[in-house]
Amino acid sequence: MIAFLHGTLAEKTPSTVVLDVQGVGYELFISLSTYDRLPATGSKCRLLTYYHVRQDTQVLFGFAQTEEKQMFERLINVNGVGPKLALSVLSGLTVAELVAAIAESNVKRISSVHGIGKKTAERIIVELRDKVDPLEALAGRTAGGGDARNAMLRDAILALGQLGFPQDQARKMVQAALDADPAITDTEALLRKALSR
Secondary structure (H helix, E strand, O other), rough: OEEEEEEEEEOOOOOOEEEEEEEEEEEEEEOOHHHOOOOOOOOOEEEEEEEEEEEOEEEEEEEHHHHHHHHHHHHHEEEEEOOHHHHHHHHHHHHHHEEEEEHOOOOOHHHHOOOOHHHHHHHHHHHHHHHHHHHHHHHOOOOOHHHHHHHHHHHHHHHHHHHHOOHHHHHHHHHHHHHHOOOOOOOOHHHHHHHHH
């Protein structure tokens, strides 16, 4: 298993890169998100990899971030979603946008990606809903994440859960409170706002 490659970025296009690793050129398929994070050609570059082997082909996929690689691996485990389609999804949506769409069962958002139909979008939601963190979905929709803000969101969702609200409803209540007042920085104020809506 090849976990990552570190070398010189020899070539890059929006869909592929060639990494020169000690004189060996590795071609990797990438998403637009990874392409946006690449350094200039000729610079040192490190990409996480997924090595896909089938009977008739062997392909390397490259990722700039761990979250993107993890989501790719989740997507290819969805029935009917292969590596190329998973890469299309990650080119059309950021990981945060995809997590939010899955958590909110937003079929329309996922099916807006080229190559993804309504049925495939529904399958992605059904098979991945339990594998995404609702806090991650909420943090992805709010500006200026940060550890302190994420802790506040998590605490508010957990507190609402202890009050008897289902996790999905708690997440929606916290999101509505943040939409109404994005400047909230205190868990207690966020809870009061969520409960008053």
